Amino acid sequence: MDIANQLQRQFMDYSTSLHREGFVDDQFTQLQKLQDENSPDFVVEVASLFFEDCEKLINNMARALEQQQGVDFKQVDASVHQLKGSSSSIGAMRVKNVCIAFRSFCEAQNREGCLRCLQQVTHEYSLLKNKLQTLFRLEKQILAAGGSIPIVE
């Protein structure tokens, strides 16, 4: 049980840092609260769907921004809008914030600004993915050690 306690403390510290650094917001906590015996992998599953979404949408944005004969900013914006929605639903705050800035550049039809945002959003997405994978790994370890996963607000 000592190991479980240690791991739990590690988990709580890590969770707190994710919130503090803005990687996730309260919506993420709400999702964690929804997880129960009926859906013990709910958060992992939602996160997987989110990362799939990210990859698909980032690719769409990149392709649209590459068009030499003229960028269809409406198309870029449509993808950013979707990404903003998904990130909001999962509580991926930093990704969401980049999307907000990204949309302004789309509206201004500013290709350079869009490309910078694309870079940023790609960066934030991969940061978040790593962080959440670490978090989920900790959860697995806690469960394996016989402990339960604390909810950190």
Add this chain to the structure above:
Amino acid sequence: MAIAAEVLPSGSQELHVLAVDDSHVDRKVIEKLLNISSCKVTAVDSGTRALQFLGLDGEKGSLGLNGLKVNLILTDYSMPGMTGYELLKKIKQSSAFREIPVVIMSSENILTRVDRCLEEGAEEFLVKPVKLSDVKRLKEFVMRGKTEENKGRRVHKRKFEDDSHPPSSSSSTPSSSTPSSPLLPPPLTAAPFACDIAASELPSSPLRSWKRSKLRDSD
């Protein structure tokens, strides 16, 4: 009739909700919220599929039996192809399904959008991300409607009979034969919640949900 009333499944608390959203992430989350609230969920990814499910897609073959069991429709606003607003219109145009409450969800809290949806007959406009408290509240609202349905709407009829003093209906609930005119302000006595006031009357505020003022109130 009393015996029939006892046999009626008014105790069957399981609502069937049709959720419409093109986002896979959102579908999964809304499904979970509804499951936790003991609702049966059918989640589809487009307005077209929603209409198919209800049997409203014009296919002669579909009997639309699925639609008979839907108690609430929750739809995203911005979807490719058919928007939630267009879906709402189609549902309200259908004699079979116009009574089913439709709630619009949107990540954008745009007043003109809210107005348009409420005017078209949406029960409520929710700003995403949808919370468990939203779902619980919606469920209660639908359950109330179901209970009143089971009572044969006697409650409403009685109200209108009481209020039928044609010249002097000042203080009572305005008896209106049409269920529309959602933007009329409610009588001063009967609006306990800020969000019962018509959307267009509110200053831009951080409210997350917008409801039609209910002429047929549940008091």
